[in-house]
C-alpha cells in the first residue's frame with residue numbers, strides 16, 4: 001500500500017448537506033475530532049514512546065474551546081457509526097502546551113506525523129491536512145474578492161457577494177519512471193539533498209492528458225522521447241493538494257540530458273542497483289526517496305519486476 005492511500009473512513013458525502021445532522025454529530029460525545037494546529041495534526045503523548053504513535057482523535061468537548069468562531073471544522077467521514085471531524089485550531093499559540101490538551105500530546109508536522117503513524121492514520125492526515133489547507137487559502141472569492149464562507153461540512157465555500165461556489169481542489173501531477181530494458185531514468189532536482197535521485201515529475205497542464213503530460217515532462221526535463229506510457233498507481237499528496245499519478249514510460253533511447261532548470265542531473269541506473277536503493281542502501285553515491293513517496297514504489301515495482 002502507498003502511504004496516504006487507503007483512507008478507512010466512509011466519507012458519507014450524502015450527509016454533508018444535512019446541516020442539522022452535522023451539527024448534532026459535531027457535539028455528540030461519541031464523535032471524534034482531530035485538532036490541527038497550523039496544518040500539523042495532534043499525536044497522542046502516551047503513545048509517543050510506543051512503536052507507532054496514534055492520531056489525537058478526541059471527544060468534541062475537549063477541543064471545542066480551542067477553536068475561534070468560524071474556524072474550519074471538516075466532516076471527514078464515518079468510522080463505523082462514529083463521526084470523525086478535523087478542526088482548525090491555528091488561531092492561537094500552540095494549544096498542546098496548556099489548557100485541555102496539556103499533557104495529551106504534541107502537534108507534529110504532517111509529513112513527519114504521517115511517517116510515524118499507521119497507514120490508516122496517515123490517510124486521515126492526508127484528507128484533514130489538504131482540506132484545512134484549502135480553507136485557509138480560500139477565504140476570499142477569486143471571482144469578486146468578497147469573503148467566502150464554509151458550507152457543506154467543509155466541502156464547499158460560497159461567496160457572500162456574487163454567490164460563486166468554490167470546491168476543494170486537487171492538482172494532478174504526473175510522476176514517471178522512464179525505462180529502457182534493464183535500466184531506468186532518475187533525476188536529481190536542483191533543491192534535492194545531496195545524492196538524492198527520484199522519478200521525474202510535473203503538473204498536468206489544462207487541456208492535457210496524463211500520457212501527454214508524461215511525454216512533455218520527460219522531454220522538457222531530460223530531453224527523452226518515450227513511446228508507450230502505462231499507469232501504475234496514484235497517491236494523494238497533501239503538500240498542499242496534489243494527486244500524484246505514477247506511470248512508467250518506455251524510452252526510445254538513453255540519450256538523456258538534464259534541463260539544468262528544475263533538474264540538475266539525470267542518470268540511468270541498472271535494475272540491480274535499483275534493488276539495492278529501494279532497500280535504503282546508498283549505491284554509486286546515490287539514494288532514492290523513502291517509502292512515503294510514490295517515487296519509491298514506482299522504482300520498487302520496476303526493480304522487482306522480471307523484465
Ligand SMILES: [Zn+2]
Nearest residue numbers: 141144159162
Ligand atoms: Zn464572489
